[in-house]
Amino acid sequence: xxxxxxxxxxxxxxxxxxxxxxxxxxxxxxxxxxxxxxxxxxxxxxxxxxxxxxxxxxxxxxxxxxxxxxxxxxxxxxxxxxxxxxxxxxxxxxxxxxxxxxxxxxxxxxxxxxxxxxxxxxxxxxxxxxxxxxxxxxxxxxxxxxxxxxxxxxxxxxxxxxxxxxxxxxxxxxxxxxxxxxxxxxxxxxxxxxxxxxxxxxxxxxxxxxxxxxxxxxxxxxxxxxxxxxxxxxxxxxxxxxxxxxxxxxxxxxxxxxxxxxxxxxxxxxxxxxxxxxxxxxxxxxxxxxxxxxxxxxxxxxxxxxxxxxxxxxxxxxxxxxxxxxxxxxxxxxxxxxxxxxxxxxxxxxxxxxxxxxxxxxxxxxxxxxxxxxxxxxxxxxxxxxxxxxxxxxxxxxxxxxxxxxxxxxxxxxxxxxxxxxxxxxxxxxxxxxxxxxxxxxxxxxxxxxxxxxxxxxxxxxxxxxxxxxxxxxxxxxxxxxxxxxxxxxxxxxxxxxxxxxxxxxxxxxxxxxx
Numbered sequence: 001x002x003x004x005x006x007x008x009x010x011x012x013x014x015x016x017x018x019x020x021x022x023x024x025x026x027x028x029x030x031x032x033x034x035x036x037x038x039x040x041x042x043x044x045x046x047x048x049x050x051x052x053x054x055x056x057x058x059x060x061x062x063x064x065x066x067x068x069x070x071x072x073x074x075x076x077x078x079x080x081x082x083x084x085x086x087x088x089x090x091x092x093x094x095x096x097x098x099x100x101x102x103x104x105x106x107x108x109x110x111x112x113x114x115x116x117x118x119x120x121x122x123x124x125x126x127x128x129x130x131x132x133x134x135x136x137x138x139x140x141x142x143x144x145x146x147x148x149x150x151x152x153x154x155x156x157x158x159x160x161x162x163x164x165x166x167x168x169x170x171x172x173x174x175x176x177x178x179x180x181x182x183x184x185x186x187x188x189x190x191x192x193x194x195x196x197x198x199x200x201x202x203x204x205x206x207x208x209x210x211x212x213x214x215x216x217x218x219x220x221x222x223x224x225x226x227x228x229x230x231x232x233x234x235x236x237x238x239x240x241x242x243x244x245x246x247x248x249x250x251x252x253x254x255x256x257x258x259x260x261x262x263x264x265x266x267x268x269x270x271x272x273x274x275x276x277x278x279x280x281x282x283x284x285x286x287x288x289x290x291x292x293x294x295x296x297x298x299x300x301x302x303x304x305x306x307x308x309x310x311x312x313x314x315x316x317x318x319x320x321x322x323x324x325x326x327x328x329x330x331x332x333x334x335x336x337x338x339x340x341x342x343x344x345x346x347x348x349x350x351x352x353x354x355x356x357x358x359x360x361x362x363x364x365x366x367x368x369x370x371x372x373x374x375x376x377x378x379x380x381x382x383x384x385x386x387x388x389x390x391x392x393x394x395x396x397x398x399x400x401x402x403x404x405x406x407x408x409x410x411x412x413x414x415x416x417x418x419x420x421x422x423x424x425x426x427x428x429x430x431x432x433x434x435x436x437x438x439x440x441x442x443x444x445x446x447x448x449x450x451x452x453x454x455x456x457x458x459x460x461x462x463x464x465x466x467x468x469x470x471x472x473x474x475x476x477x478x479x480x481x482x483x484x485x486x487x488x489x490x491x492x493x494x495x496x497x498x499x500x501x502x503x504x505x506x507x508x509x510x511x512x513x514x515x
Contacts (some may be wrong), residue, residue, distance in 0.1 A: 325354020
């Protein structure tokens with residue numbers, strides 16, 4: 001369980017001098033899911049591809065985000081399942097005892113491969129036939145890229161590269177620290193520290209009630225920390241339906257977390273390194289202070305667009321410096337670059353374009369961009385891309401799914417009630433309990449969850465779905481498929497859920513809709 005300061009973000013393998021060529025068909029800046037999929041699919045189609053990565057190969061997902069956070073959450077879920085199933089709980093020597101925090105951290109470390117990219121990620125990239133180089137990538141002209149390794153003036157190793165077909169910006173996003181007096185100086189945790197910590201602090205103050213804040217509140221409450229969460233929004237998970245946030249908030253509170261909504265953190269001060277942090281916050285109850293061991297800033301992310309050379313191509317330098325997402329068209333070509341209009345070559349995929357900062361969206365973008373690059377290289381790209389063809393990221397505006405691994409889980413796709421009304425849609429909302437024999441067979445004492453469909457009023461077409469409850473994440477894909485397919489409720493009624501499974505929630509929704 002290394003501390004974040006001891007993790008080597010810049011291993012000495014794959015320097016620029018190791019490259020055997022300076023020209024490739026495709027060059028990807030960034031080795032997250034988007035970059036890896038673009039490169040590997042282009043290689044599979046007969047093109048050559050190079051990935052430039054400035055930190056650990058793989059991006060945030062395997063080391064700081066999806067993988068370690070879910071590894072931290074799963075042991076408590078499994079323990080809860082055992083506690084609620086007769087025949088299993090009788091074998092627990094102490095049913096009231098929580099998870100073994102040290103063992104949870106060790107398990108997490110196996111999934112991150114100890115933050116060593118030579119164990120899994122580099123072999124994965126190289127097995128796909130993709131070339132790899134470490135360093136900072138920068139666009140220097142049309143289809144021109146430089147890669148620089150090292151930081152000191154005497155240590156820099158720089159190499160100029162050329163892409164015959166395309167360059168893809170896949171640099172991802174990074175956590176932001178809000179502009180709260182004293183917070184930066186107090187050295188708060190970001191999601192990186194929360195994901196790789198080897199200790200559960202006695203008290204953890206979380207700023208932000210979004211996905212990261214809610215998931216980490218769940219994880220560290222389970223690990224034994226006293227969690228205090230302050231959210232400026234009136235409910236947790238503000239981008240979800242308010243009912244979802246309410247259920248998650250109540251469950252966290254029942255487990256001992258202190259959840260404060262409509263609360264603004266106004267100051268933080270750590271007087272001595274490693275000492276407690278005095279946090280000041282205000283709400284309708286006035287201004288208060290609390291002393292805590294650590295503070296987690298979980299207030300959002302920004303695109304990594306600084307220092308990429310994109311201002312040389314016509315993009316706004318101030319916006320790039322501020323981390324504004326890169327505007328792209330439906331095939332994820334970067335807008336406002338004149339050379340992209342005559343002979344398309346520059347793409348932005350994944351978090352960096354801001355369309356949906358999710359791992360599965362990055363995977364999706366990788367497929368779209370690779371399809372476009374290969375088709376253009378082969379002279380087969382259609383004169384006009386159409387909705388839902390393989391060269392368009394249509395799902396970004398239609399049906400992006402998301403699962404939040406709190407207790408209970410929250411799963412959502414398409415439009416919420418609020419988003420539908422904001423879009424001027426005339427809607428019908430159907431709600432029902434997430435309750436079935438299938439769920440009861442999983443665990444006794446199962447708490448019924450909540451499900452919602454948002455339907456277009458006149459046509460009955462499914463526009464959105466939200467599920468809150470026990471293991472509802474696996475229920476979501478059926479609604480995702482239905483939304484992408486433009487299905488109406490009178491068609492969905494013929495999609496029979498199997499018995500006895502959790503998917504019987506669809507029967508509950510159909511009954512509530514009068515079908």
